[in-house]
Amino acid sequence: MKVLMLGPGEPSIFNSGLGVAVDQISQELSKSVELQIIQAATTESSVSESSTIAFKKSKHVFDEISVQQDLTIIDIKTNIPAYFYANLSDQKAVVAVDSTVKKSLEDFTVQMLHAAHPLAFDLVYAHDWTTILTAIALKKEFNKPYILHIHSLDFDRTTTLSHSWIFELEREGMQLAEKVIAVSHYHAEVMRKHYGIDSNKIVVIHHGVGDLPKVKKEKVFPEDLVLFAGRLTGQKGPAIFLEIAAMILAERPNTRFVMAGSGELLKQLIESGANSQLSGKFHFTGQLDQDKLFQLYQMSDLYCMPSVSEPFGLTAVEAAAFDLPVVLSKQSGASEILTAAKTANHWDIEAFAKKIIKLLDDPKACTSMVEKNKTALAERTWGKVAQEIASLFKVVI
Amino acid sequence: MKSVYLFCFHLEESVTAFSFFDIGKQQPYWDEVAQAKKFETQYQDRDQHTWQSLFLLLSQHNFKAALYISGNYLERLAQISPETITEIGLYVKKKQLLLLGGTYHFSLAGLFSEALFTLEVKRHKDLLISLWGIKPTIFLNTYGLYKDTDVSILSHLGFDAAITAGLNWHLAGRTTDQVFLSINKNFKLLLLPHETFHQVDEPSFELQLYHTSEEIPWEKIQSAISSPWLLSEVLSFRTASEFYRVPQAIGLPYKGQDLVSYTENPMQREIIFKIKYLEERLLRSENEMTQLILSRLTAFSHFVQLQKGSHEAPYELYLYLMNILTDIEISLLKLPLA
Known part of the structure; x- marks a missing residue:
């Protein structure tokens, strides 16, 4: 089976968890199907930089694993960030950003089609809005079916029903796809409820977790350290985390908080944190690479994910794999796998605070949660995820 | 009109990019090599010429001036130009130069911490004694910062006068060309005219303050010299009879902004809050090294750089400073209390 994958590119700060997930999936898929990948190149190029196509008939990403099939990777430089949503208050700036992204998407599409033309394939496997x-176009031109793997939607990123052109593009893309892969039942419901997608078209395939490095637990602070990791955008609920921290500190001073990540809300959050006078017990790390994030998991005592809408939440799974108890938003997909996780509605600050305090004060409950989640995760490997996706390919072809 | 010249030499402090992951790892807060190099560049590009111009006026025109040189500046100067230190001493002996007391790190501690302010002033004074054997008696705080409650601290440290800003509100129609009484009759005040101050008649004398970080109009100074006074001469020639009351801190504006505004945005406030939080524990631990580190963090340059703007720098600096303060906090927890 020859599969043409349209991907977001290798993991980078620009594609966040999406890049990690797709990278892991493609590594595993390439063991069972002939995979040709056209993807956005990892680039920090400016908007003015001209787009180029770089063909890589190589296995550079896969050097360390056994690849049974030949693999083609075609990198296309693009200026489309997977998450360009900025909290711009100036309407002119919004229009300018919007038109730049539209133009970049058109250019990117032209180049992807140009790269796809000489390739032979049975099925297109596309990821998120940038590839729709x-x-x-490939479906219309070559009459080839496509499967759309949705990792996040405009609904999640804007935290409202924006009905923007991206929202409409996502709806059309899902409607025309043979199958749509949702990363959680929570997200499948979003697709049904807000995008009107037929339930029969949606297949839920949860993300998995890979082999993570094991490093000795590092205790730097005398207090318990509660971690938030994610892009600092409205979707991830960083301001909610700040409020949760303030509430916890008022009751349990022996607690510290760390917010890892960057985004358009960083400055605002720093000022809000300073304004809240959290006794210097709230820290920001800025953008972290994977090694530093793993180091942070080792340093932390609990992971909190208060996302407003989180299709899956790969960091929660990673945190659990690093033996952290987790308290997650009910509006997230990860809790469907981490069945022992404590959950609360993202707007319920008090519930979050109470659950975190209770866990921090009850090491036995923490250990029990960690063990249960680890057992659940042991069954959820990226290999298994790839198997389920490959099975779906067979159904469609 | 008699002119009374004051020159202010200071050095900006810059902390390292101290990350969250550096906490508890005994990483340095300052890159001393980079700081030394920065001073060397500043000295070669600007200050060497300033010193030469000043010494020329002193040798050829019977010029007189008062100098505030911050402690961190003096430390570096003594390393790269000991001859400048010697020459300053010579003019002090000739009573052409008067050395003013001040804070060690051109600090804002006086605005929020009595203990760190005292430490800063005492350390600066000790340095003047060790370099020239001189005990300063007139005090000039960072940009003329002053409030009534400073008097007891300064008197206790051997000062009998201070220089501050002459602001319309506090002057209430009076002119700045006189010596004022502070809340303590034995402690005098000399006033620097504020730029918005409207003098009706030409004053009999005027204090002129030059920061060497800015362009100094040497030619203008030279052409206007007519037997200038030293500050100490003003104090002996004029009798103080009126009070200048300053219940809340005042100072000269910097870049058009009221000086206290440098401690009022959320990030500046949080840094101060954390410093004060640590100060309490620090005083009980009597750990001198950490006290000095904490006082160095009160340097004016940090608070200026924390001014909000569209750039990332203030936010990054805030995170570095908070990480450093947390690192100090953790190290303090390991120290026994006195």
Whole structure:
């Protein structure tokens, strides 16, 4: 089976968890299907930089694993950030950003189609909104089916029903796809409820977890350390975490908080944190690479994910794999796998605070949660995820 | 009109990019090599010329001036130009230069911490004694910062006068060309005219303050010299009879902004809050090294750089400073209380 994958590119700060997930999936998929990947190149290029196509008939990403099939990776430089949503208050700036992204998407699509033309394939496997136009065009031109793997939607990123052109693009892309992969039942419900997608078209395939490095637990602070990790955008609920921290500190001073990540809300959050006078017990790390994030998991005592809408939440799974108890938003997919996780509605600050305090004060409950979640995760490998996706490919072809 | 010249030499402090992951790892807060190099560049590009111009006026025109040189500046100067230290001493002996007391790190501690302010002033004074054997008696705080409650601290440290800003509100129609009484009759005040101050008649004398970080109009100074006074001469020639009351801190504006505004944005406030939080524990631990580190963090340059703006720098600096303060906090927890 020859599969043409339209991907977001290798993991980078620009594609966040999406890049990690797709990288892991493609590594595993390439063991069972002939995979050709056209993907956004990892680039920090400016908007003015001209787009180029770089063909890589190589296995550079896969050097350390056994690859049974030949693999083609075609990198296309693009200026489309997977998450360009900025809290711009100036309407002119919003329009300018919007038109730049539209133009970049058009250029990217033209180049993807150009790269796809000489390739032979049975099926297109596309990821998220940046690849939808290409998938639709390939379906029309070559009459090849496509499967759309949705990692996040405009609904999640804008935390409202924006009905923007991206929202409409996502709806059309899902409607025209043979199958849509949702990363959680929570997200499948979003697709049904807000995008009107037929339930029969949606298949839920949860993300998995890979082999993570094991490093000795590092205790730097005398207090318990509660971690938030994610892009600092409205979707991830960083301001909610700040409020949770303030509430916990008022009751349990022996607690510290760390917010890892960067985004358009960073400055605002720093000022809010300073304004809240959290006794210097709230820290920001800025953007972290994977090694530093793993180090942070080792340093922390609990992971909190108060996302407003989180299709899956790979960091929660990673945190659990690093033996951290987790308290997650009910509006997230990860809790469907981490069945022992404590959950609360993202707007319920008090519930979050109470659950975190209770866990921090009850090491036995923490250990029990960690063990249960680890057992659940042991069954959820990226290999298994790839198997489920490959099975779906067979159904469609 | 008699002119009374004051020159202010200071050095900006810059902390390292101290990350969250550096906490508890005994990483340095300052890159001393980079700081030394920065001073060397500043000295070669600007200050060497300033010193030469000043010494020329002193040798050829019977010029007189008062100098505030911050402690961190003096430390570096003594390393790269000991001859400048010697020459300053010579003019002090000739009573052409008067050395003013001040804070060691051109600090804002006086605005929020009596203990760190005292430490800063005492350390600066000790340095003047060790370099020239001189005990300063007139005090100039960072940009003329002053409030009534400073008097007891300064008197206790051997000062009998201070220089501060002459602000319309506090002057209430009076002119700045006189010596004022502070809340303590034995402690005098000399006033620097504020730029918004409207003098009706030409004053009989005027204090002129020059920061060497800015362009100094040497030619203008030279052409206007007519037997200038030293500050100490003003104090002996004029009798103080009126009070200048300052219940809340005042100072000269910096870059058009009221000086106290440098401690009022959320990030500046949180840094101060954390410093004060640590100060209490620090005083009980009597750990001198950590006290000095904490006082160095009160340097004016940090608070200026924490001014909000569209750039990332203030936010990054805030995170570095908070990480450093947390690192100090953790190290303090390991120290026994006195």
